[in-house]
Amino acid sequence: MTDDKRSLISATLITQIEGFIQRNGRDHDAFVVGVAKDADAALAGHGVNKAKHVCMVLNALTDERAEGITRHFAKAGCTIGEQAQSGFVYCYRRAFNTSP
Numbered sequence: 001m002t003d004d005k006r007s008l009i010s011a012t013l014i015t016q017i018e019g020f021i022q023r024n025g026r027d028h029d030a031f032v033v034g035v036a037k038d039a040d041a042a043l044a045g046h047g048v049n050k051a052k053h054v055c056m057v058l059n060a061l062t063d064e065r066a067e068g069i070t071r072h073f074a075k076a077g078c079t080i081g082e083q084a085q086s087g088f089v090y091c092y093r094r095a096f097n098t099s100p
Helices: 008-023 039-045 063-076
Strands: 031-035 055-059 079-083 088-093
Touching: 008 055, 008 063, 008 088, 031 063, 039 055, 039 079, 039 088, 063 079, 063 088
Parallel strands: 031 079
Antiparallel strands: 031 088, 055 088
């Protein structure tokens, strides 16, 4: 998905994740973005405790849109997490007890 063909939904989701990153440290290198069918299980698999760690989950509605969002954040410097066939995108700030 190229920037000029990005849908309004994709642009909105990217803006939401960018805002999340900006509010929580502004360093893309410190964040992981991934796609999972069960985002809660994926976050738990990374060692993320939703009550203690900075994280978010968004429904991108389609696999293609979710993949485009992760490609965008990979280019921005984020680490890419799980890449399952699902429309759920998760993002979290890495901590000493998360993997990665």
